[in-house]
Amino acid sequence: MTDLFIALAETEEDRVACFAIRREVFVVEQNVPAELEWDEHDAEALHILARDAHSHAPLGTARLVHYKPGIVKIGRVCVLAAARGRGVGASIMEFAWGESLRRGYTEAQLSAQVAVLDFYERLGYESFGEEFMDAGILHRMMRKSPIPPPR
Template identity: 50%
Template sequence: MSSTSYTTRVAEDPADREACFAVRKEVFVVEQGVPQEIEYDSYDAVALHVLAVRDDGTPLGTGRLLHGEAAAAKTGGDPAVGSLGRLAVTEKARGLGVGAALVRAIEDAARERGLAAVDLHAQTHALGFYERLGYEAYGPEFPDAGIPHRAMRRSL
């Protein structure tokens, strides 16, 4: 990449949201083989989406936060716990700190909404990444879209 300078921001407009969905398609659908019909769900309409973009506007990564009733409905749990999900970083942007910056931006958004903790379902190969950011795994491994996952949580 010619530039490694990037910013993260909440996706505020339709163009930002489309950029988020394009990153997810590239990473989850194309690269990992997740069926498109399960990658996008009804929670996308109510989620807070975060986008990382290179200074020239190229989308590098995305993630989303479910909070309140949406998080409780998805996780079956406490509405004071947010649900971080759909974290994706394009192949060319990996190793630049984009994923960690997105997680921190999502945590900041969770704090702004008064949440006490953030849960997520991590692909097992990414457990170390999330552990370095302060998340702790709990419960058994489970498949999601045919990919092994573990539940993780971090108190805010």
């Protein structure tokens, strides 16, 4: 695992780094239209930035958006290609979950690309609902709460 520093993006420089990572991963790599990548939630979201602890290079990002009372949406989770497979994504998700709990949320939801459902399942997220298309990519909703819902 890479030595990481993960924190909320509190400066304009940090936010620019988050948006640059999203552009590289979603717009360039996955061909998501740029007009779909940025939305009205970016202004109010809590953006999370993972950096290499030694070089301070930005590696990955995610955002937290208030969804409903008690529920936060984790979104725009991405890691630069060169940093994948080193635990960066899992570390970002653990930070996001911890931050959600600290802020009083009792459930986190996310819209996961179907190709990476197993990544989120390993972190304790459960799928719900039907698969759907978003920006030309198949997704499914997932959620996590401190006490799993009954089956």
